[in-house]
Amino acid sequence: MLKDGKVWIGNNDKGENISIIPKMAQRHGLICGATGTGKTVTIKVMAESFSEMGVPVFIADVKGDVSGLASMGTMNENIKSRIEEFDLENNGYEMNGSPVVLWDIFGKNGIQLRTTISEMGPLLLSRVLDLNELQSDILSIVFKIADDNKLLLIDTKDLKSMLAYVDKNADKFIADYGKISSASIGVITRAVVSLEVAGGDIFFGEPALNITDLLALDGGRGIINILDSSSIINNKQLYSAFMLWLLSELFETLPEVGDVDKPKMIFFFDEAHLLFSGASQVLIEKVEQLVKMIRSKGVGVYFCTQNPSDMTDGVLAQLSNRIEHGLRAYTPKEQKSVRAAADSFRENPEFDVYDTILNLGTGEAVISFLQEDGIPSAAEKVKILPPRCSFDAISAEKRDSIIKGSVLYSKYANAIDPESAYEFLKRQGETDLARIEKEKLDKEKIKADKASEKARKRTAGKIGNSVAGTVGREVGRTIGGTMFGRFGRTLGGNLGASLGRGILDTFLKK
Numbered sequence: 001m002l003k004d005g006k007v008w009i010g011n012n013d014k015g016e017n018i019s020i021i022p023k024m025a026q027r028h029g030l031i032c033g034a035t036g037t038g039k040t041v042t043i044k045v046m047a048e049s050f051s052e053m054g055v056p057v058f059i060a061d062v063k064g065d066v067s068g069l070a071s072m073g074t075m076n077e078n079i080k081s082r083i084e085e086f087d088l089e090n091n092g093y094e095m096n097g098s099p100v101v102l103w104d105i106f107g108k109n110g111i112q113l114r115t116t117i118s119e120m121g122p123l124l125l126s127r128v129l130d131l132n133e134l135q136s137d138i139l140s141i142v143f144k145i146a147d148d149n150k151l152l153l154i155d156t157k158d159l160k161s162m163l164a165y166v167d168k169n170a171d172k173f174i175a176d177y178g179k180i181s182s183a184s185i186g187v188i189t190r191a192v193v194s195l196e197v198a199g200g201d202i203f204f205g206e207p208a209l210n211i212t213d214l215l216a217l218d219g220g221r222g223i224i225n226i227l228d229s230s231s232i233i234n235n236k237q238l239y240s241a242f243m244l245w246l247l248s249e250l251f252e253t254l255p256e257v258g259d260v261d262k263p264k265m266i267f268f269f270d271e272a273h274l275l276f277s278g279a280s281q282v283l284i285e286k287v288e289q290l291v292k293m294i295r296s297k298g299v300g301v302y303f304c305t306q307n308p309s310d311m312t313d314g315v316l317a318q319l320s321n322r323i324e325h326g327l328r329a330y331t332p333k334e335q336k337s338v339r340a341a342a343d344s345f346r347e348n349p350e351f352d353v354y355d356t357i358l359n360l361g362t363g364e365a366v367i368s369f370l371q372e373d374g375i376p377s378a379a380e381k382v383k384i385l386p387p388r389c390s391f392d393a394i395s396a397e398k399r400d401s402i403i404k405g406s407v408l409y410s411k412y413a414n415a416i417d418p419e420s421a422y423e424f425l426k427r428q429g430e431t432d433l434a435r436i437e438k439e440k441l442d443k444e445k446i447k448a449d450k451a452s453e454k455a456r457k458r459t460a461g462k463i464g465n466s467v468a469g470t471v472g473r474e475v476g477r478t479i480g481g482t483m484f485g486r487f488g489r490t491l492g493g494n495l496g497a498s499l500g501r502g503i504l505d506t507f508l509k510k
Helices: 022-027 039-052 065-070 077-086 117-129 133-148 156-168 170-177 182-197 211-215 236-253 281-297 332-343 353-358 396-405 421-484 486-509
Strands: 006-012 017-020 029-032 057-061 100-104 224-228 265-269 299-305 321-324 364-368 380-384
Touching (some): 006 022, 006 039, 006 077, 006 364, 017 022, 039 057, 039 299, 039 380, 057 236, 065 396, 077 380, 100 396, 117 156, 117 281, 133 156, 156 170, 156 421, 211 236, 236 265, 236 299, 281 299, 353 364
Parallel strands (some): 057 265, 100 224, 265 299
Antiparallel strands (some): 321 364
């Protein structure tokens, strides 16, 4: 809820309001806690308030229950107790839903959300394909060759065509791009096929998401964009790469605004530990740099995970607003993690943060937000407000109504297959085949013509030899008979025949 122009999260033990100052909301945040401690409810409370403030929100819905933001909540004893405890009836509290757009990478539980191979880029795509360092480098080279030749990589068939083209012409690229291993190309191709089987052929394509569609308002309220992640979460690399791509697109698209009175957008990254699990150092550095710089675009990023130790120190240092729900510690390692979480808060002399974190109930949290002067507040033990929306996921009928009722549904419903690398290389392959076939036919024709000419000469030679031999023999017989009698006729005939054939062979060879 909004109160006094701030995002009211809950009350401390003294009944004091604990709120996020809007202009400090883009300094990022961390929402932690064990399963079942109330992280999702906290996200809903914050999303409702930012939406009411006119700030668009993006949330990854891993379990499916975040979709309840679209429906009005129902009263129960727990909510009634919180309403009375916080005196919410006198603070404008009323149950309602928020304006919501539902998205889904696979187009089943939301509006079809796509991007292109080129927009994803080789670094994030390498993570999706789970490539090693060498294979990632080769994928980057393939992207560079495609870019240098102005070949668009839109979908997975474009990428496979490009990989096959580079593999076939590897010798031509050595001078400019270095040696390209055929074995590595094969590994990458198989990984792309596996991605297609997992639904990547649906995710990569056109029309790609226009990032500005996430920044819409509805009657002055910010749209809450909910990505159904219940299926994609099984592909951890694709989930984390997609979320990071989305942040990158926001950074590249939005103008520089510096510090503003309220954020341009709030981004909730659920299951954030997946972003760092198994990530290369290059990718981790990219994440840390992106989180550090995107604040200047007016985007506040709130990472949601079970334990702060899931994050890197470089990212944790950028998360100024912290909400720590209960953690459980049964082993020395877990106790050390809780101690580290407690030490990340500014000390409050009124209670022990470590013990408090271990004993927090559902819907309670230790909180520290930035104050007006930019300094974190001392840790506060807080009871979280109840959301105004439903705790449960929406029905299938309600979901379908929201999806098809959105103005964006028709924009992204039907896939488009534009002219890209696949089509170009296919045409080039057909042209090459036609050229090869023509060259083959030309060679066969030349060979046939030569064979025909040889046959003609052989036939002419045989006939000529017979005629020349006969004529030469008769001439020789006449001359020999006249000069030497009967013996001369025989000898002259033989010599005349040989001489006649010899003269004809010489003539035919010319």
